[in-house]
Amino acid sequence: MGVLNITPDSFSDGGSLYVDCRVDLARVCATAEQMIANGASVLDIGGESTRPGAQPVSLTEELDRVVPVLEALAGIDVVLSVDTRHAQVAAASIAAGAHIINDVSAGGDPQMWPTIAASDVGYVMMHMQGSPATMQEAPVYTSVVNEVSGYLKQRFTGALEAGIDAQRLMLDPGFGFGKTLQHNLQLLHGLSEVKIADVPLLVGLSRKSMLGALTGKAVQERMVASVAAALIAVQRGADMVRVHDVDATQDAFKLFTAVQQISE
Numbered sequence: 001m002g003v004l005n006i007t008p009d010s011f012s013d014g015g016s017l018y019v020d021c022r023v024d025l026a027r028v029c030a031t032a033e034q035m036i037a038n039g040a041s042v043l044d045i046g047g048e049s050t051r052p053g054a055q056p057v058s059l060t061e062e063l064d065r066v067v068p069v070l071e072a073l074a075g076i077d078v079v080l081s082v083d084t085r086h087a088q089v090a091a092a093s094i095a096a097g098a099h100i101i102n103d104v105s106a107g108g109d110p111q112m113w114p115t116i117a118a119s120d121v122g123y124v125m126m127h128m129q130g131s132p133a134t135m136q137e138a139p140v141y142t143s144v145v146n147e148v149s150g151y152l153k154q155r156f157t158g159a160l161e162a163g164i165d166a167q168r169l170m171l172d173p174g175f176g177f178g179k180t181l182q183h184n185l186q187l188l189h190g191l192s193e194v195k196i197a198d199v200p201l202l203v204g205l206s207r208k209s210m211l212g213a214l215t216g217k218a219v220q221e222r223m224v225a226s227v228a229a230a231l232i233a234v235q236r237g238a239d240m241v242r243v244h245d246v247d248a249t250q251d252a253f254k255l256f257t258a259v260q261q262i263s264e
Helices: 025-038 059-072 087-095 112-117 144-161 181-189 209-215 223-235 246-263
Strands: 002-005 042-046 079-083 100-103 122-126 169-172
Touching (some): 002 025, 025 042, 025 059, 025 246, 042 059, 059 087, 079 087, 087 100, 087 112, 100 112, 112 144, 144 169, 144 181, 181 223, 209 223, 223 246
Parallel strands (some): 002 042
């Protein structure tokens, strides 16, 4: 899954697809096509930053960012995901051609699950302690692996009861969303324990602050650590990884897959 942020303030690439305070659709399309050429099978479009400390944007602003991008990418052969926690944005995105809704709040909007149930799109539910504005202030867990696992199982069951077919669901442990460096490392180490049998697991570690804390590298210098983190995640049960550096990650996966095929 390639990250396609169309916000001016995302932690890694905020503003890169903006010109004169507007989303540059030509640049978006060029970036999308390059990600696909490099091996992305899904593009995750984000119209509201959920970085630590981020403030929410209005629904109108989020819609004005997301819908034109979906329409511009409609003719491209790729799965389109929209990263939103708002049911109104999800509904408009589905109408505009989105194939997946990626919800960091796992149904925090009470209308989200009915909206998804009434559609045929895929749906990602993520664990987050707190909200983007406050989540990194003082995250606390007794056992981060057990608590994240328990939360995701509870939300998975709730989504089924809301009428969402199990085959459309994917779960995300939410690295960096209300978690310290140690919490993130513990969660990565115990990732296989978080996975629910037959339910795909999405992991997003790309360029995150935990990698900066470990390496001392700035956001744009975390590619090597991001690729390593993606490989570890896949080894421990991730079915899809959400990344900024699609080309480098794909190269690493080609080697990993070749070695796995020989060992099998």
